[in-house]
Amino acid sequence: MTLEPGRVAVAAVALVDDLRRPRRLLAARRSGPPALAGGWEFPGGKVEPGEEPAAAAVREAAEELGVRVELGDPAGGPWPLGRSHEMHLWWAVTASGEGEPRPLEDHDALRWLTRGTLHEVPWLENDLPVVAFVAAHLVPDGCDNGGHAF
Numbered sequence: 281m282t283l284e285p286g287r288v289a290v291a292a293v294a295l296v297d298d299l300r301r302p303r304r305l306l307a308a309r310r311s312g313p314p315a316l317a318g319g320w321e322f323p324g325g326k327v328e329p330g331e332e333p334a335a336a337a338v339r340e341a342a343e344e345l346g347v348r349v350e351l352g353d354p355a356g357g358p359w360p361l362g363r364s365h366e367m368h369l370w371w372a373v374t375a376s377g378e379g380e381p382r383p384l385e386d387h388d389a390l391r392w393l394t395r396g397t398l399h400e401v402p403w404l405e406n407d408l409p410v411v412a413f414v415a416a417h418l419v420p421d422g423c424d425n426g427g428h429a430f
């Protein structure tokens with residue numbers, strides 16, 4: 281994984297209900313700092329020195345959501361977040377046997393969103409292109425057969 285020099289690497293998860301046919305995405309509402317509080321984002325955080333971004337994504341999900349996640353493919357990116365940060369994002373699912381994610385750290389609310397409700401929350405502005413990318417991969421609401429007519 282190449283890290284862009286000079287940019288702070290952030291690793292995060294696009295946590296979905298199913299990697300093959302994702303219908304629901306977990307969004308998290310930031311509780312701070314004041315400039316970002318109330319904005320919705322992908323759970324994650326800064327990659328620590330010497331840490332692989334993928335390992336950072338798993339660690340951050342455990343710290344923030346209290347669940348072990350399994351990563352799938354990268355969800356596009358790396359995504360620029362303003363001028364100073366870039367986000368490495370993976371599709372992910374909660375590992376089997378884990379409970380529901382909870383907002384343990386950095387967030388005060390979580391919501392599972394579908395393609396049709398994805399924009400019911402105010403995403404951090406930097407995330408809007410990422411949300412558009414993710415939306416294109418979610419199964420449309422009300423589609424029970426993967427969009428194929430039998």
Ligand SMILES: Nc1nc2c([nH]c(=O)n2[C@H]2C[C@H](O)[C@@H](COP(=O)(O)OP(=O)(O)OP(=O)(O)O)O2)c(=O)[nH]1
Pocket residue numbers: 290291292316320321322323324325326327361365367386404406407
């Ligand atoms: N996790 C996450 N951060 C995002 C997203 N969009 C976005 O602009 N950011 C920004 C907010 C922060 O400036 C930065 C991530 O830093 P953070 O504050 O979450 O990192 P961290 O948990 O490691 O926190 P710390 O070490 O600074 O306490 O990236 C997103 O979707 N997810």
